[in-house]
Amino acid sequence: MTAMTVRLHPVSPLxxxxxxxxxxxxxxxxxxxxxxxFKTITPPEPEKQQVMSYLDAxxxxxxxxxxxxxxxxxxxxxxxxxxxxxxxxxxxxxxxxHEALGARxxxxxxxxxxxxxxxxxxxxxxxxxxITRRKGLMVSTMNPASSSATCFSAREGPVLYNVxxxxxxxxxxxxxxxxxxxYADPRHPYHKKTxxxxxxxxAGVTANNLQLGSRxxxxxxxxxxxxxxxxxxxxxxQAGDLTYEVRATGILxxxxxxxxxxxxxxxxxxxxxxxxxxxxxxxxxxxxxxxxFNNTVMYGEAVAIPRSExxxxxxGYYETQQVVQVSGGFDLxxxxxxxFKIVNNTVRNAINKExxxxxxxxPDFQKLLAxxxxxxxxxxxFADHNIYVTKYRPQELYAGGQYTNQSGGGHGVRSWAARSxxxxxxxxxxxxxxxxxxxxxxxxxPVMPCEKxx
Numbered sequence: 001m002t003a004m005t006v007r008l009h010p011v012s013p014l015x016x017x018x019x020x021x022x023x024x025x026x027x028x029x030x031x032x033x034x035x036x037x038f039k040t041i042t043p044p045e046p047e048k049q050q051v052m053s054y055l056d057a058x059x060x061x062x063x064x065x066x067x068x069x070x071x072x073x074x075x076x077x078x079x080x081x082x083x084x085x086x087x088x089x090x091x092x093x094x095x096x097x098h099e100a101l102g103a104r105x106x107x108x109x110x111x112x113x114x115x116x117x118x119x120x121x122x123x124x125x126x127x128x129x130x131i132t133r134r135k136g137l138m139v140s141t142m143n144p145a146s147s148s149a150t151c152f153s154a155r156e157g158p159v160l161y162n163v164x165x166x167x168x169x170x171x172x173x174x175x176x177x178x179x180x181x182x183y184a185d186p187r188h189p190y191h192k193k194t195x196x197x198x199x200x201x202x203a204g205v206t207a208n209n210l211q212l213g214s215r216x217x218x219x220x221x222x223x224x225x226x227x228x229x230x231x232x233x234x235x236x237x238q239a240g241d242l243t244y245e246v247r248a249t250g251i252l253x254x255x256x257x258x259x260x261x262x263x264x265x266x267x268x269x270x271x272x273x274x275x276x277x278x279x280x281x282x283x284x285x286x287x288x289x290x291x292x293f294n295n296t297v298m299y300g301e302a303v304a305i306p307r308s309e310x311x312x313x314x315x316g317y318y319e320t321q322q323v324v325q326v327s328g329g330f331d332l333x334x335x336x337x338x339x340f341k342i343v344n345n346t347v348r349n350a351i352n353k354e355x356x357x358x359x360x361x362x363p364d365f366q367k368l369l370a371x372x373x374x375x376x377x378x379x380x381x382f383a384d385h386n387i388y389v390t391k392y393r394p395q396e397l398y399a400g401g402q403y404t405n406q407s408g409g410g411h412g413v414r415s416w417a418a419r420s421x422x423x424x425x426x427x428x429x430x431x432x433x434x435x436x437x438x439x440x441x442x443x444x445x446p447v448m449p450c451e452k453x454x
Contacts, residue, residue: 010046010054010067011161014097022071022088029086030077039107040074041174042154043395046088048172048293048427054454055162067090074107083107083403093157105406108155109119109200116225139233155398157203157232158219167242169289169451170358174242177285177431178400180383182368182376184254184265184277190255193276197225199404203232228252231450242358244284249450252440253278267443270303281370281435282453283382283399283413287392288347290357291347293427297324297389325424327417332364340387345425362386365435379404381412388413391421 008015014022019041027036033089050067057064068091075084083105087097149422153159156175163171166314176198183193195201206223220233228250235243240385257263258275299322305316324330343357368383370376382388382399390396390413398404401411409415413431434453443449 002408007064008069010051011043013161014041014043014069014071018069018071018090020082021093022073025088025095026073026075027088029098035038037076038073039076039083039110040072042072042152044072044377045397048392048394051161052172060364065215066091070096077400092322095159098432101403104408105403106141106407107403108199108202108205108405110205115353119449149195152438154204155198155202157207157221157223158234160234160242161217163236163242164182168291170240171242171286172289172293173287174244175285175397176244177283177398178382178404179230179280179282180380180400181228181278181280182370182380183312184279184369185255185274186265186452190276192378194379195227196379196400196404196407197223197230198404199398199400199407203230224250227253228266243454244450245454246281246282246434247452248436248448249448251447252445255373267440267442267444270438273445275440275445277439279366279435279437281365281368281380281383281433284430284432285397285399286342286435287429288342288358290342290344292343293392294344294345294346295428296343296345296355296426297340297387297428297430298322299324299330299338299340323424325417325422326388327390327423328388329414329417330387330389331367332362332386334364342430359452360387360430360432361435362432365433366437369437379407381409381414382431382433383435384414386433388417388433389423390416390429390431391419391423391428392429396429417426 022041023036023038036277046067050065053065054067068089070090071088073084073086075086075087077081077084084101085101086095088094089096093383142282156177159173159175160171161173162169163174178196178198181195181197183190185191185193203221203223206225208222208224217236218233220231222229228248232249233245237243250270252275254269254273254275256272257268259268259272259300263274264273270274300319300321302317303320305311305318307314309355330340340360341357342360343355345355348354348357349358364386367385368377368380377384380400388399393416395402396413396416399413401407403411436451436453
């Protein structure tokens with residue numbers, strides 16, 4: 001049997017034959033001969049109920065229902081500059097949807113593009129004259145990494161589906177949705193310097209090959225994004241805990257600064273070399289199905305009990321519970337011990353009769369410092385709250401939007417949450433943000449130590 005006729009799991013990566021077939025179908029869809037630049041050929045997110053029917057049949061040893069194989073495609077034609085988006089049905093050998101996107105939509109960056117840009121810049125006489133004039137320091141940090149995208153989503157890296165514990169459903173899909181690194185140098189053009197490491201490049205595309213070296217159930221990848229390296233890991237325990245861990249290291253991103261210039265937005269780590277302050281802000285997308293898809297987010301706060309006959313020594317306190325009824329952004333409050341939980345109100349714990357659920361234990365972080373009129377704020381839609389809760393929509397997978405390269409905002413989780421939809425006892429998505437504010441030290445240059453967040 002060929003790869004196209006073998007029954008594949010609905011969330012399995014595309015085979016090499018499927019990728020070649022997709023390319024052929026896209027080319028045949030156009031009548032003219034041209035140079036095609038494919039940016040993305042990846043499996044589309046399958047319909048949730050189809051996947052659940054498949055998993056149910058698989059677990060019970062029944063005949064597996066047929067699910068068409070497909071591909072999501074982004075590509076350019078020649079030098080037109082227009083990005084195209086298409087959905088291919090591989091089972092039917094057809095192009096189901098095809099459209100040219102708007103002028104503000106751009107595909108992700110690939111290594112060939114990055115190397116071409118680097119060569120153009122380094123061969124430009126005006127650049128050489130400026131380097132000579134400034135006597136600056138230029139360091140090339142392009143470091144193409146080996147790809148292991150066949151094991152991961154090209155964009156998100158490791159993606160967990162159908163997480164269960166003791167035959168109970170917990171999470172339908174969990175993945176790192178996006179990370180952004182907005183920089184603090186206000187000088188033009190650095191005021192626009194914001195990286196979207198997943199949307200612009202991809203955690204799977206930039207992943208490094210790993211070898212087995214742990215007895216723990218750890219799903220780990222290391223992504224090399226130009227100057228930074230991120231060690232990303234899911235950690236699952238026999239107690240039912242699910243932990244996501246990020247470790248960040250690499251080489252500082254630097255730029256020239258005049259010796260007499262104000263350097264308060266960064267750290268001078270070498271004569272005429274500025275390492276700008278910057279934030280690393282991550283968004284973890286959780287599509288819960290705790291004993292079913294109708295889930296609710298709620299948060300508790302610890303409140304002191306006034307002195308009374310019931311509390312004569314003034315030491316008592318209790319927890320209030322607040323249900324999140326409408327989609328929106330929410331924040332931690334350490335002064336109130338505010339803790340968020342995802343619960344199923346229709347399933348009760350056998351001991352205390354409370355709704356079963358999962359507690360979200362995430363460290364607080366300094367929210368985006370750029371103001372609300374800035375490029376950073378408009379583009380990094382997830383950077384202003386610890387938690388976002390939205391109603392499930394199948395194509396809303398990435399907190400910064402589908403197309404982050406040179407994006408203008410308006411297509412991410414803040415915009416989706418603004419629909420003010422009911423999210424109580426619904427099929428919901430929970431977006432959990434965490435991050436680091438990196439004020440560089442001179443000891444961080446050139447190679448940084450490792451910082452860890454869980």
